[in-house]
Amino acid sequence: MVWFHGGGWLGGSGAGYPAEIPTSLHNVVMVTVNYRLGNLGFLPTRDFDAPGNFGLLDMIKALEWVRGNIRNFGGDPDRVTIFGESAGGWAVSLLVMSPMATGLFHRAISQSGVAGVPVTQRGDLTQTESLALSVNCSTAFYDDMMSCLRGLPTEDVSTLMIPTVVIDRRFLLQSPWDLMNHKFINRVDYLLGTNNDEFGFYLSSEYPYIDADGMTRAEFETYLPYDLQQIADQYLGGNVDTILQPVMDEYLDPGMADDPIYLRDQYLQLLMDAWFTAPTVMMAKAESGMPAIAWEAPRSRVYQYELQHSASVFSFRPPYVGVDHGDDLFLVFGIPLLRDEKGSYWKYSFTQEERDLSLDMMAYWVNFATNGDPNDSTGAARMRNMVDWPRFTSSSQDYLQLDVTSSADVRLRESRMKFWNEEVPRLMGMHVHNHRARAGFNAGTHGAPRSLSVLAFMLVMFYLLA
Template identity: 80%
Template sequence: MAGMYCTSRGLCVFVVCTAVILSLTGGSDAVVVSTTHGDVSGSEFLTSSVVGNAVFDRVFTFKGIPYAAPPVGDLRWRPPQDPTSWTGVRDVTEFGSRCPQVEFPLSGTIYDAISVRSNSSSEDCLFLNVYTPNVSATANLPVMVWIHGGGWYSGSGASYPAEIPTSLHNVVMVTINYRLAHLGFLPTLDDDAPGNFGLLDTIKALEWVRGNIRNFGGDPDRVTIFGESAGGWSVSLLVMSPMATGLFHRAISQSGVAGFPVREKRDITQTQNLALSLNCSTASYDDMMSCLRGLPSENLLTTVFPSVVTDGRFLLQSPWDLMNHKFINRVDYLLGTNNDEFGYMASQVPYVDADGMTRAEFETNLLENLQLVVEQYLRSSVDTILQPVIDQYLDPDMADDPIYRRDQFLQLLTDAWFAAPTVMMAQAQSGMPAVAWQASSRVYQYELQHRASVFSFRPPYVTGADHGDDFFLMFGIPLLRDDTGNSWKYSFTQEERDLSLDMMAYWVNFAANGDPNDSTGAARMRDMVHWPRYTPSSQSYLKLDVTSSADVKIRESNMKFWNEEVPRLMGKHVHSNRASHGTRETSCSLSVLVFTFVVSYLLA
């Protein structure tokens, strides 16, 4: 499935949440694995005629394992609870239901060729899927837990063909479902969970992984969380959350780091507005929630932009403040963006087209999009930053050119929504000093710059890598064989298949060893361009392309504008991003680290 979500203020973000129907080519007796809630019986996926270049001739799959109780009835808008244990052996050869969601079909040759693998939708949806080349409890393979994108409106773990990278690498992959839209992110007044339910689901899934993954061949002490778009947001928020401390060891954010609207605890304006629209009285909070809990889930699937709540448990401060103060979990982090994240807008909105943008279109739509930017600072007015943004992106000598205005508008949104938050997180994580019991975090940044040939149907002026393009490469879709097993399924070039192999190898190397260049333990070695480590001073990154290369300080002026000038205009005190070994900086970071441990202990 491909999806697009559009906010009420005009921001549209296209999210590729594709799936591939992978036909089993045969199998043998089912494999039974024990979990904390009961035994499960999975199946074998034979790779030889389906995945080109596969290392393993089979992958073991376990689909639709419940990691939490169904969040229905009184458990709607409650923290996830343990699932009910079962006796006997549970069949997990079919995917569980995906969570209720907003569906956004998108046409296009490659999108028409792929489809969703979970046919049903239900609130009983808190399932995960495990893919492994080795079910031995002593295999100790690195574990990668995928958090899907979809704007927190749509998507499911079942939609991602983790069979492909698992058939190529010594890695255990897990994909998960979590609650979406209002069901996952509606603010409440309940002290135990005043929001962030979809994110609490991801923590529950990670707790399941910690307690069970060894029996599936995984190493619970080498868990990497990774995700794209809204999944990348979720990853970054888990890096910021004291509740997630110790549940994972490395993180990968693709096209998404938390830099979006945030609500303070007990602000239930959004909930009250929803209740009124559904004829639920807001006079009594308990009666309002009882009314909402009694409604069918489909009544709750509106496209209001989801927001996180600074609830004092999952999130202690706003994401911007946590990054600014380096108040985050210390983990190795690989993160990056695509160089044309908003290219899809060229075919989705009327004000971006081959003729460019008028000045009025530029300023009107800029206002709508900046409104979401300022809300991450708990501000409501864009007046303070409107002209500075225009000055930053429009050269007076070019400002009358509609093509130039269009291109700058798309670059502006790519920088504000994706690149700048990514750089800020890279600075925060890499700037945390080493301590006696733990080395400093290893950080690696990338920008994908290649638009694959299969996207030739896009407008010719969209030349870069669009939002979601990385997913096709990361999950090895260029390596799929057609039904005969003798030809490629999709018309990627050989260079693009090599890029896909490179990306999967970089990602798995990082998950295994904390360094995308370190292939220790790899099932197959690849000769790849060296990826330099990001530091606060070097700010090195890798330009991922059919011919990749290293560079430094991605769009430095624009990054400083969004990460330093705009926050100051919003009344924020911006901490220096320069590398520092001074006592004050180290003391502050150590104090924050100690506080994190204290909070984590109290919340345990």
């Protein structure tokens, strides 16, 4: 299992995620990697062989290293699962979409992040020129601008800018939305999900206009365009103004429009739905809708979840906060099971129910990585009786509510998901496909031959780009 850390593609490190608990309980090898971040990892250029996406290409190299070397560490190069949270979840989904990653992994897990990220076409230097101007580099001539930027100390080019993915025709053939919409992705088993209050505390702390007292209608309308810009930037040429009123109509009851608590709660709900839940559901539908073809592997197995339990150790947060962004990390990495250095007492004050939930989540994750099914404990070193996790299909849309007592449900916030995944794209001028899926890049989860239609398409693309 190869872990890609979160941090908005601006910060973080693989070293910050201890894997000693899941690896001690299960027969699994875990690899954590670093990748270039910020402008060094994602700044677009005009160079043909390096137009951007550097951090993502680092991940490709890491997976190539795993394929060539993991046997020396007891791993199986024919059963590689990539997983990540937040920006790491974005990265996992982009690898599922990339022809360059075909065959480098066999299963994928995205936690609180699927590629609803800003995109740009290869050669669009808007962001690069903005950085150059901020550090007094001339933008009149490309070579001079790049020479100036390359000559600066690292700290001078570390200005925080929203990372963007480049449609470079190599790592990424189309925008992530288009690839999901057309179901033109790698065929892999996929487990993915979100928490039930992604903007509850951690992320909303960056928004000074959101607090325990709520927010005013003026604040709601003032800041909404800025916070929806990332949604508009998923669509090339997308205009945020076209969705402002429809979003307010979707989320605001006119009778509650002056209630500051209601406004705050709806604001945080719409951001969570737009940034996290809707892209996750769209990807689940895309992967589960991949057709079964005679000479290819069976349909991809897809499993969706929403984490419902807010751990007791987070009592410092306001009472209105549910399961916040990042809460799943403590459970997946077994933090509730850590003991002190002598092993005489629990290191943190999680409840026994929360320790059991952590055991369940680790087992689900490793079962899925091992067998493609979170319920299949074949080969597991330790087993617990767990609630059956139903498989997600485009028709049923089953998912698991992960909790101290988990339960199955269907069609997570269905009307809101249709709004973000169908109505908003149409407002952006996109054509939403609801027909039978295309074959995708990867014909099977274990390196089976690619479908002939996709092979022909790829040959044409590489011929045109040569």
